Amino acid sequence: MLTDTLKTLLATAYALSIKAQNFHWNVEGPDFPQYHDFFGNYYEEVYGNTIDKLAEIIRQLDSYTPGSILRYAELSQIEDQTKIPRAELMMQELYIDNEKLLAMWKEMFPMAEQENQQGIADFIASRIDAHGKHAWMLRSILKKERA
Numbered sequence: 001m002l003t004d005t006l007k008t009l010l011a012t013a014y015a016l017s018i019k020a021q022n023f024h025w026n027v028e029g030p031d032f033p034q035y036h037d038f039f040g041n042y043y044e045e046v047y048g049n050t051i052d053k054l055a056e057i058i059r060q061l062d063s064y065t066p067g068s069i070l071r072y073a074e075l076s077q078i079e080d081q082t083k084i085p086r087a088e089l090m091m092q093e094l095y096i097d098n099e100k101l102l103a104m105w106k107e108m109f110p111m112a113e114q115e116n117q118q119g120i121a122d123f124i125a126s127r128i129d130a131h132g133k134h135a136w137m138l139r140s141i142l143k144k145e146r147a
């Protein structure tokens with residue numbers, strides 16, 4: 001069912017944006033300014049371009065949209081982080097979670113097309129694009145310097 005998958009995506013994207021915000025607030029180390037900004041841009045991009053739009057798409061499809069912390073925790077497909085990892089571990093974790101969400105969006109795309117939901121497919125394509133760009137940046141940050 002299209003709406004069930006969209007609800008899972010909403011919860012996962014929300015959880016990931018909160019995690020990036022947690023990292024934005026709590027990251028420490030010599031690269032603090034870059035990391036603080038990077039995590040800030042990440043959560044703002046994901047939050048701003050996914051959450052409300054996706055929640056309203058679920059309503060357009062005549063289903064109710066989940067809107068509680070408890071439901072998001074139940075539905076989210078990424079692991080919650082209650083600790084404060086070191087900066088590099090934060091980056092690695094965000095990379096893994098970003099890949100997970102990207103894969104979920106990619107799985108969703110043919111489902112939307114199959115149901116003749118071109119508008120929704122368009123939105124999904126824009127999210128695939130955005131998370132692909134995030135993946136590139138995260139990969140580049142994590143790359144070790146050549147010896």
Ligand SMILES: [Fe+2]
Pocket residue numbers: 024040
């Ligand atoms: Fe901030």
